[in-house]
Amino acid sequence: MANGIGEELLYRGIFLKKYEPLLGSNSSNLLQAIIFSLNHTVAGSGNITYTPFTAGFVLFTFLLGLAWGYMMRKTDSLIGSILFHAGSDIPVFFGIFSNIF
Numbered sequence: 001m002a003n004g005i006g007e008e009l010l011y012r013g014i015f016l017k018k019y020e021p022l023l024g025s026n027s028s029n030l031l032q033a034i035i036f037s038l039n040h041t042v043a044g045s046g047n048i049t050y051t052p053f054t055a056g057f058v059l060f061t062f063l064l065g066l067a068w069g070y071m072m073r074k075t076d077s078l079i080g081s082i083l084f085h086a087g088s089d090i091p092v093f094f095g096i097f098s099n100i101f
Contacts, residue, residue, distance in 0.1 A: 003085075003086070003089055004082050004083075004085035004086035004087075004089055005082050005086070007036070007085060008068070008072075008078050008081050008082045008085055009078065011032050011035065011036045011065065011069075012032065012068060012069055012072045012078055012081055013078055015028070015031065015032040015035060016028055016029060016032045016069050016072060016073070019031055019032070020073075025073055028069075029066060029069040029070060029073065030066070032065060032069055033062050033063075033065030033066040033069055034062065034065075036061060036062070036064075036065035037058045037059070037061040037062035037065055038058065040057060040058055040061045041054060041058055064085075064088065067084075068081035068084060068085060069081075071084070
């Protein structure tokens with residue numbers, strides 16, 4: 001849950017809110033989704049990797065970033081995107097922990 005809260009505060013709370021007055025709602029949502037997805041290209045560097053298909057993972061996170069940005073703008077709240085983000089992280093962390101233990 002903490003990962004979802006931190007990333008939502010950063011990408012949707014800071015990037016989306018900061019650039020929306022400058023770029024408009026659609027462009028700012030696109031920008032934050034690009035930054036969010038590109039940040040996930042380095043996810044899992046080291047001994048643990050999320051997937052060998054990094055391009056597919058980045059595309060998936062880009063689409064999730066767009067959806068969560070849209071959700072945040074429509075509800076004017078981070079709660080929904082935080083909950084959906086935390087829920088989508090559960091299978092990822094199960095995969096990571098299953099490889100560790």
